[in-house]
Amino acid sequence: xxxxxxIIFDLGNVLIDWNPDYVFDPLFEDKEQKKHFFQNICTMExxxxxxxxRSIKEATEELxxxxxxxxxxxxxYYGKWAEMLGGPIHDTVEIFRQIKESGKYKxxxxxxxxxxxxxxxxxxxxxLYWFDGRVVSGEEKMRKPHPEFYQVLLNRYxxxxxxxxxxxxxxxxxxxxxxxxxxxxxxxNPRQLQEALLENGIxxx
Numbered sequence: 001x002x003x004x005x006x007i008i009f010d011l012g013n014v015l016i017d018w019n020p021d022y023v024f025d026p027l028f029e030d031k032e033q034k035k036h037f038f039q040n041i042c043t044m045e046x047x048x049x050x051x052x053x054r055s056i057k058e059a060t061e062e063l064x065x066x067x068x069x070x071x072x073x074x075x076x077y078y079g080k081w082a083e084m085l086g087g088p089i090h091d092t093v094e095i096f097r098q099i100k101e102s103g104k105y106k107x108x109x110x111x112x113x114x115x116x117x118x119x120x121x122x123x124x125x126x127x128l129y130w131f132d133g134r135v136v137s138g139e140e141k142m143r144k145p146h147p148e149f150y151q152v153l154l155n156r157y158x159x160x161x162x163x164x165x166x167x168x169x170x171x172x173x174x175x176x177x178x179x180x181x182x183x184x185x186x187x188x189n190p191r192q193l194q195e196a197l198l199e200n201g202i203x204x205x
Contacts, residue, residue, distance in 0.1 A: 001183060001200040002201065003162065004105065004183065005105060005106060005160075005164070006164045006165070007108070007202070008108045008109070008165065009096065009167050010166075010168035010170070010187070011109055011111040012111065013169045014167060014168065014169050015092050015093055015096060017087055018084055019084060020038070020077070022085075022086060023076060023080045023084050024037070027076060041063065041067055041070050041073070046059065046063065050114045050138065051113060051137045052112075052143045053115065053138050053139075053140075053142075056117075060077070078117075081117060081120075082120055088125060091190030091194075092187075095190060095193060095197065097127070097130075098203060102204070105202070106132045106133075106159075107131050107132050108135070109134040109135070110135050110144065110149070110150065110153050110168075112143045115136060115138030115139045118138065133153070133157050135153040144170070144172075144173040145170075145176035147176060150180055162181055162183075165182070165183050165184070166183070166184040166185070167193065168184070169188070174186045185197075
């Protein structure tokens, strides 16, 4: 990775712990009922529409109209959304800090995140201001893994794919970046990321 000049971080579950279970485990006594809810009502596909720019109000109202018997739970999804944030993933933030302080790389965030909710993260996490630039899906009305979303960041900050490293916990998003010629690390945990960065000379031993 000698030619790397810029590093792009995903945020959710790389730098910031996000888990709907923090809200819904207390709401569901029956684990099968919770499983049904996430597989059939508030699905990941539904959530991704908000990440791509649809309003929370519209999304919630549409789902309540379809599934009125689940109204309390549907409204809790965004009504209690801030409680899904478990805080910084401190070991990854420390890796981020070390890279930042080295001064060797430009640092960017590329995140699937509702434009209505991202300001909450900006209030909570000072390290979001360490980036040289951020591209938020809800603001652009497009999201990972669509190639045009990655291209927004590359174009906006004049980055060459072959000089860019991308870190994300989603294999789907990693594969999309690699299709564009971006070197990528599939994040699994901070230790694994640290070892990969040490091995490739991004971090100093």
